[in-house]
Amino acid sequence: MRRFVLTLVSLAVVGAAGGWAVTAPKVVPPGALPAHTPDAEAGKAVFIAGGCASCHAANGAEGRDMLVLSGGLELKTPFGTFTAPNISPHPEAGIGGWSAAEFVTAMTLGTAPDGRHYYPAFPYTSYARMTPQDLMDLQAYIDTLPPVAERAAGHDLGFPFNIRRAVGLWKMLNLDPDWVLDVGGDPVLARGRALVEGAGHCAECHTPRDAFGGFRNDAWLAGGPDPEGPGEIPNITPHDEGLSWSAADISYYLETGFTPDFDSAGGSMVAVIRNTSQLSAADRDAIAAYLKAVPPQPGG
Structure with a gap:
């Protein structure tokens, strides 16, 4: 019986270690990014297509205030309430201190610079189809916007959805950068697909x-x-x-x-x-x- 119990415990430890390993957040190494000089003006077009201000500007913002990306919008879902974060270029409260690799990692793999999984209320399942060049341009544009020193509130999630490590398993099942619709070589359809399936995240x-x-x-x-x-x-x-x-x-x-x-x-x-x-x-x-x-x- 003692040997049986030890075997079960050993299997449990091995299984837990294996589960911990396969759910580890993934990152884009800096050396994997293509050579590209970021273009803030091109990034503005990506920003508009992605509707970034719709979630990350303050509630009720209009006009130029839509470019103050302080966050705070609450998204109520069956899994709990998610709050859009501050993505202004503030180096502490926002994303101003991020490297290009950290930004592309967050947008395409849903991994924060501190190694945590982001919840998929952040639509990285769609952004995973965007090119690194477009994302570097987007970061360059966001860096031109007003920094905001206040952090947005955190998420309000109950058990088990507050266990971020479990998001790694969710990503294994759902984070797929492949296109949904095969458009052949049609350039108009390819552009529409990039906007609908990628930046515009219509799905x-x-x-x-x-x-x-x-x-x-x-x-x-x-x-x-x-x-x-x-x-x-x-x-x-x-x-x-x-x-x-x-x-x-x-x-x-x-x-x-x-x-x-x-x-x-x-x-x-x-x-x-x-x-x-x-x-x-x-x-x-x-x-x-x-x-x-x-x-x-x-x-x-």
């Missing part, structure tokens, strides 16, 4: 999730329950029960917020339109072309 709201919060790629962009409260996130696949508009209608909506039936954007889409209206017409057309090429999903 974070418009794709249903499984019980553990991972994307259901078999229902890509098919909508589902609103994770922040009552109601539904729309199906935006090209289907009669989804987004049946023409590509021109979609592009016009992304510019103006007006639908073909003379309605206007509401709810969280108001902030999205604020960003997409600042994109180039070519980028809005590329998004529309991509959405028309997605496999239709009934329902949602």
Whole structure:
């Protein structure tokens, strides 16, 4: 019996050590980054496409105050309440002290400079598809914005979701930098895919999730329950029960917020339109072309 107990204990220790190892946060080594001179002006375009201010500006901010990235927005989910952090270029309260490798690591692998896992309320599952060059440009632009010395509040999560190490297992199942839609060699569709699947992270709201919060790629962009409260996130696949508009209608909506039936954007889409209206017409057309090429999903 004693030998049996010791064997069980040994197996448990080995299993725990193995689990600890496979859930370790991953990083991008500085030497893995391509040679690139960051361009803050190009980074501004990435910032707009990503809607960074929509989450990281103070609640109710307008105009130039949208560039004060103090954080504080609360995202209420079935797993608890997540609070958007300060990502201003302040060296202590924000991200001003980060290296390029630390920034790219956070954006694509969801790992903080101190080695902790970020929770996937931060949409690094989408940002993982962005290029290091775009991310270095984005960091260069953020570095031009006002520093904010106050830290945002922490998350409010109960057990077991407050165990960050477990996020490593979640990443093993869900963090996939591969594209969802094969667009062949079409440059317009490739640009639309980069914006929808990557920087614009449209799937974070418009794709249903499984019980553990991972994307259901078999229902890509098919909508589902609103994770922040009552109601539904729309199906935006090209289907009669989804987004049946023409590509021109979609592009016009992304510019103006007006639908073909003379309605206007509401709810969280108001902030999205604020960003997409600042994109180039070519980028809005590329998004529309991509959405028309997605496999239709009934329902949602």
